[in-house]
Amino acid sequence: MKSLKLFMALALTGALTLSAEEHLKSLNPAYFDKSTPASVDFYKHVNKGWQDAHPLTPEFARYGNFNILNDSSEIRVKNIVLNLGATNPQPGTVAFKVWTIYSQAMDSVRRNAEGAKPILADLKKIETTPHEGMEDLFLWMHGNYASPFFGAGPMEDLSNSKVYAMYVSGGGMGLGDRDYYLQNDKRNKEVREAYQKLIVKQMQNAGYSKKDANRIMKNVMKIETALADSAWTREQSRNIPAMYNPRSFEQLKQMYPNVNWDRFFIETMGIESPASVIVTELSSVAQANNLMGSLTDREIKDYYLWKYVAQAASALSDDFTNASFEFNKIMSGVEQQRPRWKRALGATEGAMGEAVGQLYVEKYFPESSKEYMLDLVENLRTALGKHIINLTWMSDDTKLNAIKKLNAFTVKIGYPDKWKDYTTLNIDPKLSYYENMHNVGMWHQAETYAKWGKPVDRTEWGMTPQTVNAYYNPLANEIVFPAAILQAPFFDPEASDAENYGGIGVVIGHEMTHGFDDQGCNFDAEGNMVNWWTPEDSEAFSKLTKGLVTQFDEIEVLPGLHANGQYTLGENIADQGGLRVSRTAFLDSQKKKGVDINSPEAKIDGYDPMQVYYMNYANIWAGNIRDEEIRNLTTGDVHSLGENRVNVTLRNIAPFFEAFGIKAGDKMYRPAEERVVIW
Template structure:
């Protein structure tokens, strides 16, 4: 069984400094600018071509950009922390001992290769030998301990009352995740599908099955997962949050899906009595799971269970399993070389005890002064967004008041949690195999999630670790969260100009704030409850504007014959535009307070106007190289637009950008006034 999370994630950040007598570019490197490509022709290329040429993709990367550089920096710091833990010869049972043991076992390929599939053989035998009259027991055992066949379930904040937990039942059970991989017959999806079939056969052979049996497992898995895909929601449908809120009484749940013993399910997989009501997110998907569980043969179901079990275990077994998974990843993303083992081992340690590592990270690398700076900048951005809301021409005064109420209620979390997780009850034993220890870790986290049931929602909890290079807005808590690791150059540099910092970290803070008012966030009120606080007229006006933005991205051909998906990426595109507009307002306000005339020659930064520097550094954030396979994968499965489109398509709606670079009619970056889409 896996827990459910609802987080609209996206990156963000910001900071403001006092102006110096003479300023120079710090976050930006003009040597990377392509002067042969005018800003009005292709702004992304104008800013980033030199960077792209100087940072060719290495075999281990499907894409690489400034975010990766920041992640590399954080990763190097975490590696240093973990290695130092090992050097202290930590006491058995201590947090340091647990972190070091996980890392060491993940690095110990000799032991893991010698063990091969032995750590999972007893469980595979259990699946194989379960008699017909115990198939229900097998289903419950698998859900409680290892995987989520057919569907998933778990507690999460109630969308209608975010102070309490509700029980959710959702579709799932597809190894490839997205329905299109199973259902579309274009060359790309066929290629991925064939690679997935090969992966299943190879991993089952690695687990000790004959070629004949491995092929049988593969065929049955594809039959079942394709049927699940046939009823699954599209990516676009999954963005309709209100449509996913389908409360049902427990008696209704049992009547709708009778092939599942729901009383036993909740008692034996979660250790709780049957809830009075549940929320079914995708009615059609759970109905299909119910149908399959009542119509498939025991052999078909067992083969599906075998694969669900082996696929979740593969990353913790021998190199044969890891290599097979990598061969599949090569097809999906185009990456040519596995990440170094030490990086994968660090990922395991952080996945197991992320806040324990994060606490050490914060102590060493995150001064309190950075937190205070960030808090001040967030308030500047909050004030700027308030100005935008008040002056919106398309929104009524009543809805504006509710929007301001929500904005003022934002909770801001900077750097690290106020209280850290207690890992003292987690058991890590070097005598056990790596797989056994990681399974115990998984059970510990699952128990932690299930312990929330029946208790008030803890609004202090974080959804990311401090060492994560990212940020997020959580609509159920109406909060914006900025982990410590993103507060580094090129997003934030205390030595950089205000223009660079507002165009970098400031935009990202504005981005997260705008998520509270994007196509998903707008469904929630100041308390984080799914409440319609919009007038019908404002809802209609918002929808019209968003469809205009959808059309702008839809028309972009990212590869021959492949267009961007404006509807699926709508929330991020709204937030990108909002972040740019709000950060610019905050930047101009900050300069006015300081008495700086940004149009004066004295305000120039290495010859560039501050307004130009603001937009240049925004484009600089998205500098990256991406393989063709990864472009296809991201276009089909990522809610974020490609970096080039986050720059070029978004900026083409901003008149101040045109003015900063003298972009005029006839330039490719120009968009006539009647076609501009401005939302927040």
């Protein structure tokens, strides 16, 4: 383990170049709202003009700078795919498979003519299975990735992340979150009613009478509501240690006897029964077991019918996709379906994303951007080390472990070193679009199951290069930045250091501090779930996080609806940590280059560099959003709304007040004794 002294000796390398006279690149001053002072509403001060210039179109439930980058990425990927088609690729090649999926997704004439035909044989199989074949049917459903009642599969062992463990988890609910089934407020009832209409409509699209469709809906709601009743809350699901419940295979069979576990693993995954499994939500799997032993064949078949149709709908005719869209309108408030080419592109990337990504980086990702990012990451790593060392609430023993974890971070930028091999994926234009997409699903499922018994491959990526996002993976202790996010306003080699550190610098710091948030703190430098905190440090950390939870809980996002500070805690910790750490890295980079950021010469189009830094942070969250989507995200998203990621977070940061002269009595000001400082 490196000592604190040795770590802090790391040099700040590769700072971005500073031109003699800098101008704003990522920020557009025309969007600043001078009628709203920074001291009153900083988000509006920076973004009101952007919001006015980008009104929501019927296609979107929300639209922001992330969407602008995503639009750019989509156009690029579309051109890549169309160019593949223009080359008349040979059957069996990756280009042929990509082009076949895209062209079939675009071929609404064929899909509408086929209607529900591609799935009728499978629906008949469900309907005609006799009582003595119900166990076979259950295994067949899981083998076809529909996963009724619960889910199972290999994933890194939380206690030994170098090997795979077998997990059994709760699930089986089409609406995902338990509150949609159990809460009786106006919003949840509205969603429930829309879901019931969706089930009836889709089953009619599949050829069932209205009477039978209604029966199926009622049985589905009975089963999924029962599953919801035992499901964990959103807040409980963030308690990672509580979800780690190892059981021997014999214990698994005794606890949940209504599943033939020997057959389950052999016939759905093609593996021998594991010596042990990890059950995540014990109550949820117990409820699934109870239901499987108490429901009638008819009830179970109706549930299977819906699970099968639901997973198939997006690859069938317009009747199916239009019904899904009508439900989405209620969930998100979106008024118009995305253009068919965007939906086709999404399906293609979901099927063969890395094949497209390989072409994307060859054309659109210069190696110089990767080099810039590597330098920025090291600057941020050094800065976070300083913050850890200077913490007043953490003991030296825990600090040493934190620094060890920080030094062990793996950094992935742009694209994987090793690409997926799609040779064995069968895509045939003679098959229906649904059949080909089913082959895709089965291929990806087989790829997952094939990991069993092998060492964990740390070279894998969880996102494609063309994805506008980034992530931290605690089980690999890695931070990952796909190529597509490395664009303005996040990153621009021609922009000022202040803009880049306020954009991608904060993103880097955000992902790094995820390694130490309310979930990341459960994992050590090797990615293993090990408690490396002293009890006193854990208590101090918990006390600080409770203060942050309260700050967000107080925000009323819509009349009568408050933000969920506990559910969004990890992201809120990371936002604040990213801002603090990136600021330190920015100041260090300027000092190294001999730049006095307080001098008149350092101004950027009349703004102090620190003002530009905070303004570009606010700028990356610029966006518009519908009320329905606000409700939807507040229910199911671990991220706070963009406006709160700016205004609530910045009210804890004293240097922000200094940059804009914010003082006691101003709306954006928060007294020192009420501020929460974690990292």
